[in-house]
Amino acid sequence: MSGIQIKNLYKIFGDDPAMALDLVKKGMGKAELQDKHSHVLGLQDINIDMPDGGIQVVMGLSGSGKSTLIRHINRLIEPTAGEVIVDGVDVLGMSRGDLRKFRANKTSMVFQKFALLPHRTVQSNVEYGLEVQGVSASERHARSKKWIDRVGLGGFEENYPSQLSGGMQQRVGLARALATDAEILLMDEAFSALDPLIRTDMQDVLLELQSELKKTIVFITHDLDEALRIGDNICILRDGGIVQKGNAQDIILHPADDYIKDFVKDINRARVLRIDSLMSDDLANAGTMKLDRDTRLDEAARQMQEADVTKAQVVDSSDKVIGAIALDDIVNSMVEKVEVESTV
Incomplete structure (x- = not known):
């Protein structure tokens, strides 16, 4: 697998x-650069380490530079x-x-508007990247069929994009990207054009496949919401620059400024935060119930209520007890307001 390092990137x-x-390096901002010199600051001093085998989310509003970044x-x-x-x-x-070899073999891309070839069937669309790689017809057919089945489109191989729903078209796009083994x-913005329920379904498909691949x-x-749900790491951009980097818990618990606070204020914290963010070292009366440190607050509350307990032990991946969690603390956390950190 390949990690990505972006260093001091400007556009x-x-x-x-x-x-x-x-x-810009002398301090001129985006608005002033546009007003005085008719130049647009797309990216400003971007530095991100994207780890092997993880999902790096880059998010921001329109004009923040996120699509410019991915195209670099x-x-x-x-x-x-x-x-x-x-x-x-x-x-x-x-x-x-x-660069041609890199694009053909190392990377695949999934687009917001699906970017399927309308004159090709589902099977032929999924095979397209393999054709570019020079893969034989028999191997193209076998590999494309495998990924069509994996994304839940078995039986639709001979359909054309116009005969599919938006969610089904995006499954074709995902299968095409995965078939090249990049x-x-x-x-x-791969799921942005989809209806909310279909969008959630596609997030599930991606996370399920990623857990294996x-x-x-x-x-x-x-x-x-999408960023917090799927991202191992999240980078938030504004006006071409990075405002905050971190995992979902970092951003929810320690928003860097009022801009980030506005983003997270309506987030359901219980669906993002894990119990290790609330655990204490008070093991008295913790009982025998064990919860993994990565258990989400809402899931922990459900399990504790079903077990009729008010405290539980928190364990790491080796089943070692590292703390305790109280049901009252979980409930209180769900209604707490997020405080902004004093430093960015």
Whole structure:
């Protein structure tokens, strides 16, 4: 698997990006750069380490730079400055030939608008990336059939995209991306065009597959609920710069500023926070019930209520007791207001 390192990445759109870059590094902001020099600051000094086999979510509102960022990873957009390193190689320094191989074999992309070929059947769409790789017809057929079945579309191989619902079309897009066996999966607002129930269903499909495949996934979204649900790590952008990085618990418990606080204020904390964020070292009367430290608060509350207990032991992955959790603390946490940290 391949991790991704993004270092000091800048992107400025305009006729003289080098001039604009110098101004930005001297402190000029996005609005001033646009007003005075008619240049757009797309990305500003982005630094992210995306670990192997994890889901890195990049989120932000429209214009924040998130889609610009993901397109630098496979160099669909050329940077103004910076590095994008995969397997120790800077993608931005690759030759045209190496870049073609990188795009064909190392990365796959899933788009918001599905990007299916309307004149091809489901089977043929899923095989497309394998054709680009030069895979034989028999192997293309076997591999595409495997992934069509895995995403729940068995029996629809000969249908055309126009004959499928939006959710089914996006399953085709996901199967096409997975069929190439690329280590890196780039998903740009992949579920944003779907109805809420279908969107949740696609998130379930992705998480189920990821639990087995352990791809390195970069997932772009403007929806915080989606980000918190699927992201191992989350990076929030605003005006081309990073506002906060961390896991779901970091962001919910310690929002960096009022901008992040506004994002998280209506989040159902019980569906995000894990019990290790509330556990204490008071094992007195903790009883014999054990809960894994990664158990969500809502699930822990349900299990404790069903077992008719008010305290439980918290254990790590080796079943070692590391603390205790009280049902009252879980209930109180569900209604607490989030406080903003004093520092970003």
